[in-house]
Amino acid sequence: MPSAPRTRRKEDARARILEEARRIVLENGFEALTMRRIAEAAGYSAAALYLHFENRDAIARELGESGMQGLLAALTEAAAAEDPVERLRALALAYVGFARIEPETYRLIFMEPGFAASALGGKDEAGAAAFQLLAGAFEALGNAGRLRPGQDLGGLALTFWILLHGTVSLKLTCSAFLSPPEEDLLATALDSLLNGILAPEPTGLNLPER
Template sequence: MPRMGPPDRRTEQRREQRQALRERILEVSREIVKREGFASLSMRKLAEAIDYSPAALYLHFKSRGEIARALRMEGLASLRDVFLAHTTIADPAARLNAMARAYVEFGLAEPETYRLMFMEPAACADPDAQGDDRLGKAAATGAAALSLIADAFVELRAADRLPPHAAPLACAEGLWANLHGIVALNLNGASLPETPAATLVELSLDAWFAPVNGIEARGTDPRNRPDTSTR
């Protein structure tokens, strides 16, 4: 490997400094969003927090919307990783149970990040992203997470553990929508019966795993179900 001369080292140092500043901008942005919500994030507040001029920030991000896109991508990647942690569960119904519970736990533990990911219109948060591939990349990351749910439904279909009319992808989208509803209603402080979120997840899954041909599609002994007595 050729040795770098002084100009090369300076170029590499500048690149590392730029990357470090970018990561610092995202770190502080993430803290502000988690603490105060996306509406409170501004380029001026961010510049003051990291002790840089707003002009320096614009060299890395053109707008707060572009920062929102980066944070949204991070959040979607984290959610995908949450799902991946459960892909070693062999039984697809048990795997879906674990993923569903993890999804709700993620949303309730990271409320402002979740709002930014799924309750803030992407085009409004980052209007400059329209017309290029930035929204497409976020959609692809979300699709990767959705595919992990869909894979479990594909396995259930192959094992004849879904109703005949149930398409795996439609089931995955429907379950995701159901889980989002549980999280969104909790985050918005909706007046709901005092039912723990974990119990709502169980009830949602029961709707998908209705008995097929007299055989319980869940494929697990009810006595072995996770405790849902707490939120």
């Protein structure tokens, strides 16, 4: 049975390793995340990392999970907007903004093979909560009567996410081919989507067209 100060030191070591790992990913990209590099930065030998983590993937997974919590925090802040349409735009901006500030984290979470499968499909609550924020905006949209009838709310939320992720990931890998900034790309796409799903606004006038 380990004593209190012992476990505390061990937890400190764990935290320091993760901290250095996060810094390396942020500064030098995900592929620079090397066991020996992490160890040196944290003041350990490479073998010591295996006393605190199962392997490199476990470290990466932990980074991804805390990254997902960061995304969730950004989306939560944006979801405070009351007007549902405004909320959607705020969510979109927050999503894109997160990916812009931490592109390597976004890549780790959503574009690295193997991670998202286990994180989102598994017990990761942050991911599910983040998606619920998106879905909630559409629910609010429906409750406010702003949606055309007969639309699947879950499908709309998925479409929204597809739009967000498509914009971000395409910009991330094909930035040379995509000249407009991601905010503009997404604004255009979102306009078309909203135009297709929102009920025609009551203008107060009677049928101005047709």
